[in-house]
Amino acid sequence: MEEQLSERGKRILEAVIEDYIATAEPVGSRTLTKSHALALSPATVRNVMSDLEEMGFLTSPHTSAGRIPTDKAYRLYVNSILEVRNLTRDNREEIKRRCQLAGRDISEVLKETSRLLSSTSSYMGVVMAPRFAANVFRQLEFVKLSSHRVLAILISQNGAVQNRLIETEVEISQDDLVRMGNYLNEQLKGLTIAQVRERLLSEMKSEKVRYDAMLSQAIVLSEATLKSDDAQIFVEGQANILDQPEFHDAAKMREIFRAFESKGLILDLLDRAMQAEGVQIFIGAESHLVKMEGMSLITSTYMTGKDTVGVLGVIGPTRMGYGRVIPIVDYTAKLISRLLETE
Amino acid sequence: MEEQLSERGKRILEAVIEDYIATAEPVGSRTLTKSHALALSPATVRNVMSDLEEMGFLTSPHTSAGRIPTDKAYRLYVNSILEVRNLTRDNREEIKRRCQLAGRDISEVLKETSRLLSSTSSYMGVVMAPRFAANVFRQLEFVKLSSHRVLAILISQNGAVQNRLIETEVEISQDDLVRMGNYLNEQLKGLTIAQVRERLLSEMKSEKVRYDAMLSQAIVLSEATLKSDDAQIFVEGQANILDQPEFHDAAKMREIFRAFESKGLILDLLDRAMQAEGVQIFIGAESHLVKMEGMSLITSTYMTGKDTVGVLGVIGPTRMGYGRVIPIVDYTAKLISRLLETE
DNA sequence: ATTAGCACTCAAAAACCCAGAGTGCTAACC
DNA sequence: GGTTAGCACTCTGGGTTTTTGAGTGCTAAT
Structure with missing residues (x-):
């Protein structure tokens, strides 16, 4: 059952993931051959997809719907398939511009950073301030x-x-x-x-x-x-995730909002992210937090000098534009690190 | 058309409003006679309700649904029908307990106050900090x-x-x-x-x-x-309004959240509320803000010594428990005023 | 190995029906 | 006069059924 993933398998899996990221709809063999130039017939694709399902990379919500990627698929995707795009100059400029800390109070700056993360990624921005x-x-x-x-x-x-x-x-x-x-x-x-x-x-x-x-x-x-030095966390752009089709129904929305209302949940996550340096990605249930199923978190630590002092990142649906968001998080973290340097 | 509202009319209007507040469903003549001991037949009630509709206090979403109160009705209700309950001792104790400002930074206290308003009212709490x-x-x-x-x-x-x-x-x-x-x-x-x-x-x-x-x-x-002294506003408990049945559908929810995401809207409202001293109530479209239809705002100013320095309050659906919320807002404002007194 | 063909499946959307709550009106009643 | 019972009518919401269409898995041919 655990045979190696063929090159073609990878290509198709990638295609499925990308389609699903784009549309949020289960993707079927036919649509796939159309959108991506695969030079294969739907039937072949079906066979491959069937294999992928067996290997645990895809599931179908029911027979006769298309298939959607599992967490395991996303994991593979971000680890070995995805190539991270570079930021455009414009993007970089904007981030720089909005991260000016002169003339403002430091927590203002971090809050603005969170807002920035949210608006450039169009998901939710999160920043944990340095523990005082x-x-x-x-x-x-x-x-x-x-x-x-x-x-x-x-x-x-x-x-x-x-x-x-x-x-x-x-x-x-x-x-x-x-x-x-x-x-x-x-x-x-x-x-x-x-x-x-x-x-x-x-x-x-x-x-x-x-x-x-x-x-x-x-x-x-x-x-x-x-006494009582609680970690400060800035969460911005919650409304953004309301636009994601997977949360269109009211009950789900409520659940999400309730979950994020107390910042404890996010704190746990970020604390974990702070264990390791650099960019980290938590996909869906990987975080072992029930509430996070269907959501992913991309974080990066930032530092003053040599010490890791905080984390920032983006929370979005598992089905999120990793290729686009990762460099945003990465770059922002680096920038903040530079700003905090005590010269 | 503009005849005076009879005593009986008032009683019935009150009953309608209270039923509607409790259930969020259009209320019909029959249910009304049942829930409130009115000693009148449904038919009579129907006649009266019809009059009330003519006078602009009620509308029906369509024929053959019950009727719901208009903004005008709520206005009348809060102005001359409603009698404000006193707070229970427990309530008062809790508010007092949570408004301790010792040992915390002043904006922490105001944020906590906002949280308090939200949780005791089960709507949204709002506090505008004194303009620096x-x-x-x-x-x-x-x-x-x-x-x-x-x-x-x-x-x-x-x-x-x-x-x-x-x-x-x-x-x-x-x-x-x-x-x-x-x-x-x-x-x-x-x-x-x-x-x-x-x-x-x-x-x-x-x-x-x-x-x-x-x-x-x-x-x-x-x-x-x-330079740049922006008003600080603390909004808490947004998730509370998700529980209100009138916002159950996803589109409405999104709209609301979008509206409150930038605090500009709230700022406008609170600024207006600060014009006059004491408790004020803005019902639905009265605020002349399109986004606020269906919502009401109960505020009270608070002061240090003789000067009005800020406003706080509760935002909820028009269909909100005025009798319960008004004293909460009032009492909290008074308490904050006392706390801020520079002895 | 790949593909065309075909029978089968299932969810979502559309169409449909029905019960229930409500209304307005008229005529009888006190 | 105001009040009430009765009745025909209306509309929504919920449940059921039908239809549609995208998708699958399998088999047989290429």
Whole structure:
């Protein structure tokens, strides 16, 4: 049963996949011979397709419909058949243009990137921001807003900013706040945010702190600032997938939207994608997430310097234009990496 | 034709509206007499309904279906028939619990509020953040990230933070940046952000700046920080409206999602809602936005101290549980107002 | 090995029918 | 007068049946 795939078999499988990608309809032997110049009769094609079905590359939704590619077929396709097109100059220009980070806040840029991915691919764009905790600490700032309210602002070396409003037990003067800030900035210079946190937690237990009320204040404040660092994910262009014919019916649509409403699902996926460097492709059930059947995900990691810090990508139907989307994702990731470089 | 609406007419109209809200089906005379204890025969009800139709409160999708309320009917209903229920204690507790702003960044809180509105109403939640420009300036901070990159952080009195990455032409030392910051903070104390901007623009033209390179740098930097203040809008729970039977068919769904994808539409609406203080209700076509037919919007403004600074609300189908949603919106707005008070 | 031919299959679309809910009107009723 | 029972009529939605057409698998001829 597991005989090798012939050259002709490959050609035909490719044709089927491409037709199916284009039309979303099961493709039959006759249509295939017409659209692709195969110099073969429908009957022959039928035989080959029958073989392909046996090998698990095609299925038919029912007898007497055409056939559609299985996940396994897509896998083969992206691995060894597909040749990735280059981006057009225009495409590249547009991506570059829209990824300017000057003059904007960094998460704005990532959001825009997500939007960009969505609109150039016409599927859904996804960007996971660098985990704040992995960034290098740059500066911590306390600003007194009112008697018992302090705004803590935490700045990382790459320009990400987080802030928290803290209700303090006792009133602290702005001067004291500044002093705390200076002290901590001095202490924490060069650590990653995660390390900063560890350091603070251990200090909290130390003897010294017991006797220095202000220091302990500072530590409580900054600890409050640091806790709960949820990954930021930007998902854009959900409406795009509504245009895909496979989701035309209302029930399916609802399901999809429900699934993506909480970002947990996407987070899981992206976390997985972050394990390995570079472009990765998850096809349908491969992701082992039930909700993802019928959908594929193309991701690429991006980095600052040598460290992988985030992932971005495109989610679309399994039946998606891999050849077109892969280079988009790839190029965008590279661009973002370049932008984030701290010179 | 424009005779007054009798007491009985009102009662029946109310019954129709309530039935329709509950079932989303056109309601007929017979069902009406059954569900509401009206002590009238279907025939009589029919007569009255016929009158109501003539007056423009009801329409029938076709002969021999029941009737459905028009926008005009809803208007009358919310204005003079409906009595707004009070919130249950549980409801109030939950809203309070989820609106804690301590420990979080202010826009996080507003986003959560939007989520809250959506989940308690089971429609779509909308929150427009205070226009940053209207806030009172608190502090401006420049942080050097790398040779030509400066992060500018702008903090307002109420704890909102905006930051921008700025690529500078020439390298500026961190010391100089601090000095610039101090100078500007001194100068700009107490102004609103909008005023700050005006002030800077006018300074840029003044003679003094010509001769002080650093000052002019500072002004360029902060001007870069201030420009482009787009309103922030948080929309949550879009998937909720997919459950509404009136949007069950795929085409409608798509339309809705497309409409809300760009937030411009919502922005227009909310801007309008901000004109007047307190709870406002826009029913269907009243908003004069084509896309909004079939949908209603319940909003309330919220304030810090005496100034209206933002709006929040719920978007749902015209056929929505006004009596239930209005107090939710109202209460939430009041709560947010209280939270934002600068003590 | 390939292909033409043919009988067979099945889903989707069209055509059709029917029941049910609703209406408007008229005539009787209180 | 307002109210109600009765009746003929209308329309939609749902279910069933028919038709159509694309597609298959097999066999026999090339």
